[in-house]
Amino acid sequence: MFSERTDVGCVDRQSKETTGNAEVSAVWERVRGRLRAELGDDIFSSWFARIELMSIGGGAAELSIPTKFLKSWIQAHYIDKILTRFAEESPGVTQIHLHVRSTMRAKAVDVAARPSATVIELRAGQSSIAANSDGGAAPAQTDGTQLPANPLDKKMTFDTFFVGKSNALARAAAEKVATGPGSAYNPLYVHAAVGLGKTHLIQAVAHAASSRGRRVVYLTADGFMYGFVAALKSHNALAFKERLRGIDLLVIDDVQFLQGKSIQHEFCHTLNALLDAGKQIVVASHCAASDLENLDERTRSRLGGGLVVEMESHDEELRLRILESRLAAARAAHPNFEAPPEVIQHVAHKITANGRDLEGAVNRLLAYATLSGTALTIETADIAIRDLVRSCEPKKVKIEDIQKLVATHFNVSRADILSSRRTANVVRPRQIAMYLSKTLTLRSLPEIGRRFGGRDHTTVLHAVRKVDDLLSRDGTLREEVELLKRMLLD
CATH class of the missing domain: 1.10.1750.10 (DnaA protein, C-terminal DNA-binding domain)
Incomplete structure (x- = not known):
């Protein structure tokens, strides 16, 4: 009799578990259906098809995602929609926990005992970030109490920046900004193609301003994003914002890579707070502020509201000066290396793309001369740099x-x-x-x-x-x- 009752009890429990699983699956299918109808098949297939529901319990829905990138994208763009749809289908759900499947397998962490997923809490109909992402990269300062900062290159100063017609205006504006507060060029927005010296110029601003006792923070777009995420992770977002707004000069490089609605929103607020307080902002990008299509209109308007300066391609005179400087450094390390003046002039004329290609040309000339033991001539120089010359003349694709x-x-x-x-x-x-x-x-x-x-x-x-x-x-x-x-x- 006892064994029969036990068997019946097992059957009852299994039946309840099966029913519970079926109900959870049904909720998830309804949530997926709502998201598909709202966002369309294309977006749903791209971002939601591989998301799986692990469980619902304790007011939380546990979702697993295959990659860190997808998790970050969902967190930045769609987490509120997911939470809202869950709340509609299962009113008891007030939190969403996102987990990366590979991370879960590697760490084997009990989520209930050691929460490490991104948590979004529903309070009075609104969502607020309550814990951090366990899948993303982090800056050096991960406690969120210190300002993040990317290191400056000691060689990137005004003294080592070559000035020509193509960048004279940008250099003059940068020096004006670096000399002290109260500049009319705020924000200073510098844009240029790859290898034309925009990073060198804005780092020179940071060096010069710092040497004058001003509080300076230099960040890449990634550095700003990681710093903000680290502050959220350690529940120090408010302190992060206040510290960032307490500086004298903010220098941001590669702003075109700034991603995520919440991060862009905070970035825009930071710009407004610094500008309203009379603090200086310097920004560099590969395109004009109006062409930053991944940023919202308010941020583009703020960035373009100061002085926007384009650094154009180097003219031949500037390329020659840069090339001579790089060759002088190469000769200091390799005293037997010689490049005749006509060869230097020829290379400066042939390579027109950017300064990095000029550095590459010096390396190729040095390698050709030292490894082959052949004197450099215009003909041998053409052989050494032919790949760089070809890359300067890309085919126009329609x-x-x-x-x-x-x-x-x-x-x-x-x-x-x-x-x-x-x-x-x-x-x-x-x-x-x-x-x-x-x-x-x-x-x-x-x-x-x-x-x-x-x-x-x-x-x-x-x-x-x-x-x-x-x-x-x-x-x-x-x-x-x-x-x-x-x-x-x-």
């Missing part, structure tokens, strides 16, 4: 050519790529074509969207980020995309 090649490669028509079809065999080629259009042409996101059937620029941006994520994880796709690039550029 969006139409990209669309045709991608369509042929993936066995669809160009009309399919331009259409509104959302089937998988069309969506992926379309996203890859948009990605290639962004990386291989100078067209803006809105222009690319118009060339792909009148789509919005946000659709193009989503496609670029989606393909970037896939390329980081899928070696086969990465090889396919590299092949397409070579075919388009050859």
